Amino acid sequence: MLLIPCPWCGPRDEVEFHYGGQAHVAYPEDPGSLSDAEWARYLFFRDNPKGPFAERWSHTAGCRRWFNMVRDTATNEIHAVYRPGEPRPVVA
Ligand SMILES: [Zn+2]
Numbered sequence: 635m636l637l638i639p640c641p642w643c644g645p646r647d648e649v650e651f652h653y654g655g656q657a658h659v660a661y662p663e664d665p666g667s668l669s670d671a672e673w674a675r676y677l678f679f680r681d682n683p684k685g686p687f688a689e690r691w692s693h694t695a696g697c698r699r700w701f702n703m704v705r706d707t708a709t710n711e712i713h714a715v716y717r718p719g720e721p722r723p724v725v726a
Contacts, residue, residue, distance in 0.1 A: 636710060640693045641701050641717045654690030656680045657702040658722065684708050686725050 636648035662668055662676055681687070687707050692700050704713040704725050713725040 636712070638691065638703070638712065639715050640696060640699075641715055642697045642699055643693060646693065646696055650693060650695035652692045652694045654692055654700065657688040657690045682707075686713055688722055 637645050638648055638651050639645045640651075659676075659680070662672075665673065665676075668676070685706055685708060686704050688702055688704050690700060691703050692698065701715060701717055702720075702722070703715045704723065705711070706713065714723040716723060
């Protein structure tokens, strides 16, 4: 069980949150110009690293806000939590 530090509410139990996938995936500037393969890559292809990974989370049972979290996918260690629009912190 994770204890996730919401940037607005503070530490809360993992059950209050929903996972939102990889963070910092930019919407294409001109989606109509993409081929089907390029569109599929945008929609479905995500990084899957072993180690620190920037993810989106929503505090659905709390403030209902979205935020980003850098979590180690191998150990579940939380390296950083930051609000949307803030730069991704540098972690080892
Ligand atoms: Zn919250």
